[in-house]
Amino acid sequence: MKKKLISILLVVAMAAMLLTGCSGNSGNQTKDTAKAKLDYSNIKIGEITSLVVNDGGWCQATHQSLLAAMKELGIPEENLKVIENVAEDQVSVTNAYNALASEGVNLIVGASAGYATFLSELAGKNSNIIVAQQGDQVPNLIGYQIRNxxxxxxxxxxxxxxxxxxxxxxxxxxxxxxxxxxxxxxxxxxxxxxxxxxxxxxxxxxxxxxxxxxxxxxxxxxxxxxxxxxxxxxxxxxxxxxxxxxxxxxxxxxxxxxxxxxxxxxxxWNFAPIYKDIITSVVEGKADTSKYYYEGGECAxxxxxxxxxxxxxxxxxxxxxxxxxxxxxxxxxxxxxxxxxxxxxxxxxxxxxxxxxxxxxxxxxxxxxxx
Amino acid sequence: MMALIISIGAAAVVYAVSILYAAIGEIFSQRAGIMNLGIEGIMLMGAVSGFLTVYHTNSLALAMLAVICTGAILGLVFAFLTVTLQSDQTVCGMAFLIFGSGLSGFIGKKVTGIATAVKFHDISIPLLHKIPVIGKIFFQQDLLVYCMYIIIPLSIFYIYKTRPGLILRALGENPAALDTAGIHVFALRYAYVIFGCAMIAISGACITLSYTNFWNEGMTGGKGWIAFSLVAFSRWNPGFAALGALLFGGISILGINLQIYLPGIPTQFYSMLPYAATVVALIITTGSFRKQHTAEPAALCQKYDREGR
The missing domain is CATH 3.40.50.2300 (Response regulator)
Structure with missing residues (x-):
């Protein structure tokens, strides 16, 4: 009985330490992120895709465009956090958004028009993270489309x-x-x-x-x-x-x-010029979530x-x-x-x-x- | 017009074969009393293992070996869970579905969207391919299709005309009676589940090694579920499964052609046709208004425990 009691207490103590540790880290991270001046070397970008980033199709085009824009701006590739295979439903999108938020990203790019409704809601609650989304113009999101x-x-x-x-x-x-x-x-x-x-x-x-x-x-x-x-x-x-x-x-x-x-x-699809513009606006603190890009030329x-x-x-x-x-x-x-x-x-x-x-x-x- | 009929017929055969391997595998498994809902996941594992092997070795023989081994290993695990541990078959099947879908995506990630130089190509059967219409539909196909022409009659003969086939049917109807007769129920169920999963994996390989020559996550696109519904539709008979698969394949392909010939009708209507046909066929073959027995194995999905008798 004594042994059992000690085990339970130990488990509770360990769990408490773990939770305290987690919350402590998170707090520091948030503070650090807030304090640090945002520039091209430390901007963190999140990407949510409906399939894998090398699907040979849409997601690959989006991902390659994002990498090209980052390269042009001198942003290290490791600053991009990608979550693949995110279904177009509220639970999956919210989960992906929260995971990227906990990583301290400054910008999230949604690579499927089906995410718009859910990302719009999430972006409305957190103005610290700018969200850009392909498709129609939706409140709280920077929208973009290409004149295909x-x-x-x-x-x-x-x-x-x-x-x-x-x-x-x-x-x-x-x-x-x-x-x-x-x-x-x-x-x-x-x-x-x-x-x-x-x-x-x-x-x-x-x-x-x-x-x-x-x-x-x-x-x-x-x-x-x-x-x-x-x-x-x-x-x-x-x-x-x-x-x-x-x-x-x-x-x-x-x-x-x-x-x-x-x-x-x-x-x-070449989203790179659009992404370059959006990233620049985020770094300069001038991101406008009512902006909508409808681009042709080198984008198409x-x-x-x-x-x-x-x-x-x-x-x-x-x-x-x-x-x-x-x-x-x-x-x-x-x-x-x-x-x-x-x-x-x-x-x-x-x-x-x-x-x-x-x-x-x-x-x-x-x-x-x-x- | 004749060229169109040949094209629709030939495409329907290819489509049918890609789901028939899985359907026949599942028929054997269910005839043995074990229902496997994880067909889609196992198909994807077969598809990716075959593609990875052919990508690295350029050998279709090695790829097929890898596909069969992958299916057999998954079958062994599934049999261990459902026969030895007597876990719930529905839950295990769903677990395999999710596991297979996820794992195939993971191991195939690096080769997604890349085409291989090697795939099964069509072979014309001498003389037979010259038969008008039928020759071009049935005898200008690839090796996996020709194998199916042998598997269908062989499996019908095995199930209905041989002693092991009689034992197989009894296995799904009354395993206790077989046990009493000294037949090892567990070993047989293991064997049929492993065989079934190997066949299901070949269905997946049809897509990456015959239908196309590339891999993409989730590319079976619900074919596993069509194969599963074919089992009940066919009344657990491989011959009827073949007819059902041809019907489903034919209607799917016809729908696309009708877009050209009857462009005024909304195209979604054509996309709906195969599924509507499946529902109608299922009602006709399994509805309660039928006087005939549905042919579902009586012990299907039921745990068999010697001590519990």
């Missing part, structure tokens, strides 16, 4: 230049505004190269499904389509193209190595051309269009623009507003498909 339609315009343009027929394909994931923007950008680019170009659209209705993505590509190929664009996360579409003698534009990251005989070039980037399959004249023409997009000579959503139901979206001589582009609920005239 610019890169996709180049993709459609290149495919239409190379395709022996007027019909191209597009394999899409889930129907939401930025995905519709990608489809429309691709179709408008194709039309810019060939006024008769049509784009047949298939949906996977999933963000990541190897089977369905493979079948999407096969379905388009069975239609006699040789060139296609994609807005899907796995390398299944490029590999299916390669096995069937078709070609595509890679997506998210450079996919040339995954299907060297099929990928003409890839559309790549394309990879190097696959020299083996993209002719030099096509490369030159694509680069010229890229320059024209940057200079404003080409307006992707410039009028007259009709949807595929015959409605006029933008009258001649006018350009669609950013608000409408960012929340688009239409498919342009030369898209064969619905959502």
């Amino acid at each position: 339609y610019e890169g996709m315009f180049l993709a459609g343009y290149a495919c239409a230049l190379m395709s022996p027929t007027d019909t191209l394909g597009f394999a899409a994931s889930m129907s939401e505004a930025s995905v519709r923007g990608a489809i429309n950008g691709y179709a408008l680019g194709a039309k810019y190269a060939n006024p008769n170009a049509k784009v047949k659209l298939v949906w996977a209705n999933s963000w990541y499904d190897v089977d369905i993505e493979t079948q999407s590509a096969k379905t388009l190929i069975n239609q006699g389509i040789k060139y296609m664009g994609m807005e899907a996360s796995s390398p299944a579409i490029p590999q299916t193209c390669q096995e069937n003698g078709a070609y595509c534009i890679g997506y998210n990251v450079d996919m040339k190595d995954l299907a060297p005989k099929a990928v003409l070039f890839s559309y790549m 980037n394309i990879s190097a051309f696959n020299e083996a399959i993209v002719p030099k004249d096509v490369q030159d023409k694509v680069l010229q269009v890229k320059a024209d997009l940057a200079s404003g000579k080409i307006k992707v959503f410039g009028g007259e623009l009709k949807d595929n139901k015959g409605n006029i979206l933008v009258p001649a001589g006018q350009t669609m507003s950013d608000d409408k582009i960012n929340t688009q609920q239409f498919l342009v005239e030369n898209v064969i498909g619905s959502f």
Whole structure:
């Protein structure tokens, strides 16, 4: 009985010491962080991703952009704390946020639009940690989005230049505004190269499904389509193209190595310029949580051309269009623009507003498909 | 049109085979009285072990060996938990599901998104592949598909026409009776659970070594659950499981093609079709209105304890 009592007391004492130790450390850490002047060497950044950071897709593009921005600003890589595989639910996001907060991060980057609601709530309660989040503009968060339609315009343009027929394909994931923007950008680019170009659209209705993505590509190929664009996360579409003698534009990251005989070039998300700006504002204490970035140009980037399959004249023409997009000579959503139901979206001589582009609920005239 | 039918048919066969290995493995396991809910986790472990082996060795034979060994080891642990320790099969299955999903992601992290140079390629069977339509659908496939053509009749024959098959069925219906007859219930259950898990792991390998040539976390995308539902749908019969898998694969693939031919209908409707078909099929085959016995093994999920008899 005595032994038992002593054991219990010892356990209680140890637990108490442990808890005291933890709280003591935490207090000191908070004080130290508050005292220390924030600069590029000591800023701590947290990143929350829905998959692993080398998923070959969206998370990898986000992670690489963040690392590139940090490198440019001279921030050591070890200052980045990453929590992967965070589900888009309140418990998981709160848990990840708290874990990063306990690590003393100054900035948290949420790499999935599904985190927005939960991060907005958490950021509202703690103004010491700035939260940046991809997707729509949400209270308490610095929001950002890329004009992916610019890169996709180049993709459609290149495919239409190379395709022996007027019909191209597009394999899409889930129907939401930025995905519709990608489809429309691709179709408008194709039309810019060939006024008769049509784009047949298939949906996977999933963000990541190897089977369905493979079948999407096969379905388009069975239609006699040789060139296609994609807005899907796995390398299944490029590999299916390669096995069937078709070609595509890679997506998210450079996919040339995954299907060297099929990928003409890839559309790549480049968040680095946005992250660089956000990090700088945090270090300088000027972060504005009502700010929203909607960037194109180098953010809607394309990879190097696959020299083996993209002719030099096509490369030159694509680069010229890229320059024209940057200079404003080409307006992707410039009028007259009709949807595929015959409605006029933008009258001649006018350009669609950013608000409408960012929340688009239409498919342009030369898209064969619905959502 | 014919090219389209061939394409849909050939894709449905590939899809069906990738879930059939798991479904047949689970049929054997459940026939022995052990339900394994962790199919998805074991498939992922099979997928990643096969991919890692082929990535490092470029050998498909070694990769398949690694896949079978991975499945067998997991089966051994599962059998130890459910047969020897008599733990709750549902809880153990869920634990395997989570464990397999997490561990596969962990060990495959460094090779995520990388493509290998080696995978199972289609082989045309001489003469047979020249049969109109059927030849191109069934006889221009890869080795894993051809193996399944042998496994299906073999497993039906084994279960219904052989003495070990009779013992297997009795194992899931009345293990006590077998024990009385001097047959080692525990050893047999171990064997069938290990065999079942090895088959499930091969299902995972179909995805990384045949369907694609890359690995990504969670890439089975719910196929384990489809395989699990196929078991009840098939009434624990590998032949019906094959038909069910073809039906599910066919409807899945047809849905994508219909987006092209009937673009006016919301595409979500097509995505829903395979699941709606599964629900209808499950109701038809297992509903209480049926006069026939559901064929579910009577001792399924029940602990067998010699001392408890």
